[in-house]
Amino acid sequence: MKNKPTGILFFPAFDWAISPTHPEREERLLYTRDQIFEEGIMDLPQISEYNPKLAQIKDIARAHFCVPDVAAQVTEAHLVSAGSTLVIADALMQGEIKNGFAIVRPPGHHSMTVSHGNRGFCNINNEAVMIEYLRQKYHIKRLAIVDTDVHHGDGTQDIFWHDPDVLFISFHQDGRTLYPGSGFMEERGGPLAYGTTINIPLPPRTTDIGIHFVLDNLVMPILEEFKPELIINSAGQDNHYTDPLADMRFSAQGYARLNEKLAPDIAVLEGGYSVETALPYVNMGIIMAMAGIDYGNLREPDYKPERFKESPQNMEEIKGIVKTQLNAFKNRGEIVARNRAKNMDFEVIHKNIFYDTDYISEDQTERLRLCKNCGGFRVIHSSAQHRNAKYYEVYCISVPGYCCDSCHQEGISMYNQMKNKSSYDFIYLQDRIDDQYRSFDISKETETVL
Amino acid sequence: MLIGIDVGGTFTDGVVYHRNQILNWAKEATDSDNLAHSLLAVLDKLLMDIQFDEIERIVLSTTLVTNLITTDSGPRTALILIPGYGLPFDSYDMAPDSFFLKGCIDFRGNELEAPDYNEINDMIRHLQEMDITRVAVAGKFANRNNSHERLVQHIFAEKFPQAQVIISSQTAQQLNFPRRAYTAYLTARTIEMWNDFLDSLLKALADREIKAPVHILKADGGTMPLDAARNSPCETIFSGPAASTMGGLAITTGESKNSVVLDIGGTTTDISLIIGGQPLHASKGAKINEQYTHVKSFAVRSIPLGGDSVLRVKGDSLQIGPDRVGPAACFGGGSATVTDAFNYIYDLDIGSVSDSRDKLQMVAVSLNIPLTDLCHQVIQVILERLKNAISAMFKEWEQEPAYKVWEVVNRKPFQLDRIIGIGAASQVIIPILGADMKIEHFLHHCSPIANALGSAVSRPTLTVHVHGDTQADLYTVEPGGKQGQLGKKRSWQLEDIKELASRHLEELALSSGLASYAREAQFFREEQFNVIRGWDRLGKMFEVGIQITPGFIEEFKGVTE
């Protein structure tokens, strides 16, 4: 295990941008390219370079309900970005590498279960696509995602909200001060997966010291107890002290040490928009830490450790968060048991989701079957007006890969019943047990099966 | 009249080509202790019955520099590194006499840390005490700003003028500091012996009153005039395999099939790929002594297996090669070889089949197996090794990195159309390999000396790369390591940088006497990035590459079969 290399897949998408001046533009990984190529990272024996490939439409459908279909929501760039995480997943599971880092764009962690358009620079959730692939192909059940992007990973949270086998930990700048305005402590997961979503909203200007306090006293102990088969780092780099979109004080050394402690099996690049003064150094730091290379000589040109002292107020607040969330995690079993005992058929949740990039406002009603034997399955009624003025009303049924037979059968029969409801445009069934993804176009009365 | 000579590991081959014909050819065993001797022996054989004034060009491919490097020969050479921030210094383990200096440059060419004069002076004194006079200096991102490297070179000139100092930004401008440093180090170490060799060659030609221009074949399959070759010994490493590839291309000229070229020589087989009529380049640069360099090279794979690989019994089992003890038994050699096994079983009628049989029989007896079993066993092993090496080449090609969406979307699987056989033992092995792989094979009466033919008719290549950064007001040009200011006055467009690159290529072509090839140049890289801060565009970054690709000189119109 020790002697295997670290897999790196570098896909800067030098021919893709949301718009010419958008933070997600061609230039984003240019200086990172310069840095890692000049360092000769890919020539090192500790590193093995991998090549991108296109994800299949089915790989996307396993994680998302794309409205009206996958082709409408993804470009080739999204398929390459998502496909690249699958290359790293395969390399890891086939024993070629000890761990892997997909330095890819476009990013994905704001992308939710239902995708009507682009949210927070994301259309497709790369990590979710990869996790469903890992589960389907390699029968992995328990995973942990640690989202270290400065923004709350609301998309990933939404996708795994009801999944008791996916531990989602996100630390980020407090949602009262930053997009997307969520990720508060009391967001802890659905009724049957309570406690496996953990949010750590940090005060602005938190430094390496504060983040490592959270890591040592909250994240690592929780991981220890949860015992995931794999740890994924949703590796955003916008906590950096030079990021133009956020206000945190994290350094390249801090990121490197974080990855050394966390020892993720796979890291996937998310945000990070300080393209010149942070990304080249942070990406190097993560690579070096994952590959076990001494990163003592790595630093940003203007980095002065003494400038980055945690304020006593911040430290006080962080200690409070750690204490609260550690308790919540310890008590999660009790709360899930209480929810099950309510003896309700379905728990109903209403949501409104705003897509900032595409100015789409989506209304959702989500129902979770409160199953006695498993995490249940969920149905989502979603409606939104797309940018092209088309209004869609869709009904989505999502059957998890690890659910009981009764939930599986009920999901299928619900899909068949709904096909007769003319009030919807599309009915979708995500059947992960049979690895089949159905979509029924009501007006045309045609079915697509992936 | 064109002359090509390929000094290989086992044999030195030479041809004289004129108007679709091979007028003369020669083959001699290579004397690895005296390459010039083998070279001149072949040359003298070729020159019999030839009017010297009709010789238009002589092209040479030689293993000299490769041998110097792989046998760790050459004067003691210091490698002075200026790595700045990033990887730990102990990751740069490429030269026994390595020294580290303060100083740091970033990817935009900004100075992040200044050099320390006292440290430089101390180091120079130290080298003087140790009497090390060969020096390579390499700084991280010196390709974007070489002021630190030049400063060190300057102080050497003042304090220790006897030292010969090579700086990395002049040997290569591409990204990859370790490759650049290693290339500079190898250059510093071999340049003197390389020039001695060229001088002795020129003297021998002068003695023979030959005035034709001499070119040296490079690893990328192109030639360079001898004078231009003086400063870049490393360009000649792996020119042997490049000669093979160009030879394979020359005997199938005008076709654009996807082919694998196998040069099966005495003890090694070199394998390369031709995709749509163009040889495949190694994207990482030539690798020597387990280190990558910045030498542009074809993607070649060498395996220690050739027609003269000897068959032995070791313990109870058969061992094939990797060495050669002489020619095959059928040609009067003392031991059974790979060629003998093919000769006997397929009744190829090469030399004396009965000699092949007798020597093979001795091996079979020692192994206590029937003679035919032995031969099948040998052939099985050979075919397996060749097939494995070929599929490893494909795999390597499929794993070429891609950094743009369209490159990933347009990637096609490699469809092999044909095997081209060249080299001394190709006639023996290639038909059997082709039948086994169910792939068309191609052999030519020139196959045994196609490598020398490839050298004789290859045209010069030239690659110019320009990096431009309008915000930093900087541009750099490879080769030569020129760095300058773009000038802030105007707004630079991609077209302007392309013109700049094109002009540099023309100038360079002119100064090396290659002007007539400049119009063949093609752009292979055109990238531009907007530098955006906030919502404003502060500048543009450009990467432009233009090259004269490998090909054949105008006089070459194929070889009649």
Ligand SMILES: [Zn+2]
């Ligand atoms: Zn972010």
Ligand SMILES: [Zn+2]
């Ligand atoms: Zn159930």
